[in-house]
Amino acid sequence: MTSPLEQKKIRITGPSVVTANRTWDGAVVYRTAKHGWSTELSDSAIVTTSDEARALLAEATADDLGAVGPYIAPVELKDGGKVKPGNLREHIRAKGVTIDLQVPA
Amino acid sequence: MYAYDELDRTLINERVSEFRDQVKRRLSGELTEDEFKILRLQNGVYLQLHAYMFRVAIPYGTLSSKQLRRLAHVARRYDRGYGHFTTRQNIQFNWIKLAELPDALADLAEVGIHAMQTSGNNMRNVTSDQWAGVAPGEIEDPRIWSELIRQHTTLHPEFSFLPRKFKIAITAAEHDRAAIKIHDIGLRLHKNADGETGFEVLVGGGLGRTPFIAKTIKPFVPGRDILSYIEAILRVYNQYGRRDNIYKARIKILVHELGIEKFAKEVEEEWKAMGDVGLTLDHAAIEEVRSRFSYPAYEKLPHMPDELKQAAHDKLFERWRKNSVSPHKVQGYSIVTLSLKPVGGPPGDATAEQMDAVADLADKYSFGEIRVGHEQNLALPHVAKRDLPALFKALDRLGLATPNVNLVTDIIACPGLDYCSLANARSIPIAQELTRRFANHDTADLIGRLHINISGCINACGHHHVGHIGILGVEKNGEEFYQITIGGRADENAQLGTLIGPAVPYAEVADVIEDIVEAYLALRDRPEELFVDTVKRLGVEPIRERVYATR
Structure with a gap:
């Protein structure tokens, strides 16, 4: 899964969101259309062009106090408007680890 | 155990206050992430996929029961x-x-624990043999020297802003359990012909995207001179090390580019030019640190107590004893390794309940002391042999008596894509599947010593290059693939593994590893010939042919 560190030059080829980690606790968050952050992928602002993606990323980056390390991540749009993570890395960030931790979550 | 003095305690407490203020300023917006990042890294705080990750130092792998409870x-x-x-x-x-x-x-x-120098471009936590001070035949306790180096380097300005991170490991035993040859500086404690204690100094080891095995630059440096000699190495590194390219900044690259002879000459000249810079360790300074290490008041105990004879009929106990119990330098005592590699479990993980229970067992059976090994297992270093049957029962109840130490399921694995922001592929689920495939302990015993190391990216935190079987996760077109190497090792005969064939997809990794092990069993000269020795004798090709012929 391509690290976001290597993704900065990538032009988007499909629906995308901007994601980051919330500053105070590190939780995974998504940039919303209301210029805030949400822990729910379904709340995220979806962009479909590279210009839109860059603009959303610039806005998110400016909110350094709200979240850390924003980057553009691919998503899949399902029937009924459901948003799914676009790769395994984002799936793990959205849904949690893929392993049985053998401890209470 | 090492007892911190007032200076150490003050330093740690001041660091907490300082970091509390830094966090407060970050959360108020006074500090940006760019400004804060270097500060959090100096306190062991990374940002990973799901959250912040906090790395806590366990100097030379020694913990008290009180510290483990904390x-x-x-x-x-x-x-x-x-x-x-x-x-x-x-x-x-x-x-x-x-x-x-x-x-x-x-x-x-x-309780005297901190997170200083567990991240960032500085001198990292000095590591050592987890059996330090108790291993039979050891020259002397290498932790004394680890601690002297720790004291000298902690917050040392010359070592705090290096071109890249810098790692030192020390061993004092014939068998290297500290993997010194894959460190920036590896130190092997030994005695010269005059009986003087000193170090063979190796430099330039490291894994990552450009792996190298460390080479010797000086066969003997007297113990009293080790701080000044390390300083000379760091000065040469600071002077010539690449700061323009993160991938070429480690000392291993400098050693490779200069050549070991030239590098050694530079260090020697620097060392001589430094003269007396007040770093010579006099007898009193060494003894002061030595005196702060306390050792148990061992009893005089029989080599073979009745409790051990009586337990010999218990097959489960005997299997565990033969696998996880090792000789101690004091008669009547043993070193017990606690496997953190249960079948189906994430390698190296321990629950809070397990940590508390191990602390209690350490108090009861190991003079309150616990060790952490680089293989991601724990050890109780001072267990009376008479207590082994009772300890086994207690560990078994906790899930910490899996008899797989050094066997195929004693897998080293990095956190991988499940946690790490640098990873390209998952490590832990691969390890879990392999432990299920080789869950039969009879089969694992039959296979013998076999180290599988897994990394989820080229940064090699799972030491895949030096696994007898190494597994490296890579990304191909958005899918997880794994490169497999064989023949690596991290001990005194350290060497890098050789790629066995094309990368295989996630779902096929366990099958390929099973085939490699089957090929080894078919090709080994005799049951005692270890996997790594068979690969050394035959090379990679015979195993490659058997594994990849039908793929």
């Missing part, structure tokens, strides 16, 4: 009830909130 407390109160022991004898917590980190650090400081 780590359990941090896991329970500030994290999700577990921690992950690392290949550098540290522990990581995966779900820490930045706002709570100062409190976690303060709680740890009360």
Whole structure:
């Protein structure tokens, strides 16, 4: 899964969101259309062009106090408007680890 | 155990206050992330996929029961009830909130634990043999020297802003359990012809995207001179090391580019030019540190107590004893390794409950002391042989008596894509599947010593290059693939593994590993010939043919 560190030059080829980690606790968050952050992928602002993606990323980056390390991540749009993570890395960030931790979550 | 003095305690407490203020300023917006990042890294705080990750130092892998209980407390109160022991004898917590980190650090400081130099471009936590001070035949306790180096390098300005991170490991035993040849500086304690204690100094080891085995630059440096000699190495590194390219900044690249002879000459000249810079360790300074290490008041015990004879009929106990119990330098005592590699479990993880229980067992059976090994297992270093049957029962109840130490399921694995922001592929699920495939302990015994190391990216935190079988996760067109090497090893005969064939997809990794093991069993000269020796004798090709012929 391509690290976001290597993704900065990538032009988007499909629906995308901007994601980051919330500053105070590190939780995974998504940039919303209301210029805030949400822990729910379904709340995220979806962009479909590279210009839109860059603009959303610039806005998110400016909110350094709200979240850390924003980057553009691919998503899949399902029937009924459901948003799914676009790769395994984002799936793990959205849904949690893929392993049985053998401890209470 | 090493007892911190007032200076150490003050230093740790001041660091907590300083970091509390830094976090406060970050959360108020006074500091940006760019400004704050270097500060958090100096306190062991990374940002990973799901949360901040907090890496806590366990100097030379030695913990008291009180300290382990406090780590359990941090896991329970500030994290999700577990921690992950690392290949550098540290522990990581995966779900820490930045706002709570100062409190976690303060709680740890009360028992003399900190997170300094567990990340960032500085001199990292000095590691050593987890059997230090108790291994038979050891020259002397290498932790004394680890501690002297720790004291000298902690917050040393010349070592705090290096071109890249810098790691030192020390061994004093014939068999290298500290993997010194894959460190920036490896130190092997030995005695010269005059009986004087000193170090063989190796430089330029390291894994990552450009792996190298360390080479000797000086066969003997007297112990009293080791700080000044390390300083000379660091000065040469600071002067010539690449700061323009992160991938070429480690000392191993400098050693490779200069050549070992030229590098050694530069260090020697620097060392001589330095003259007396006040770093010569006199007898009193060494003895002062030595005196702060306390050792148990061992009893005079029989070599073979009745309790051990009586337990010999218990097959489960005997299997565990033969696998996990090792000779101690004192008669009547043993070193017991606690496997953190249960079948189906994440390698190196321990729950808060397990940590508390191990602390209790350490108090009862090991003079309150616990060790952490770079293989991601724990050890109780001072167990009376008469107590082994009772200890086995207690460990078995806790899930810490899996008899797989050094066997195929004793897998070293990095956190991989499940946690790490640098990873390209998952490591832990691969390890879990392999432990299920080789869950039969009779089969694992038949296979013998076999180290599988897994990394989720080229940064090689799982030491895949030096696994007898190494597995490296890579990404191909958005899918997880794994490159497999064989023949690596991390001990005194350290060498890098050789790629056996094309990368295989996630779903096929366990099948390929099973085929490699089957090929080894068919090709080995005799049952005692270890996997790594068969590969050395035959080369990679015969195994490659058998594994890839039908793929």
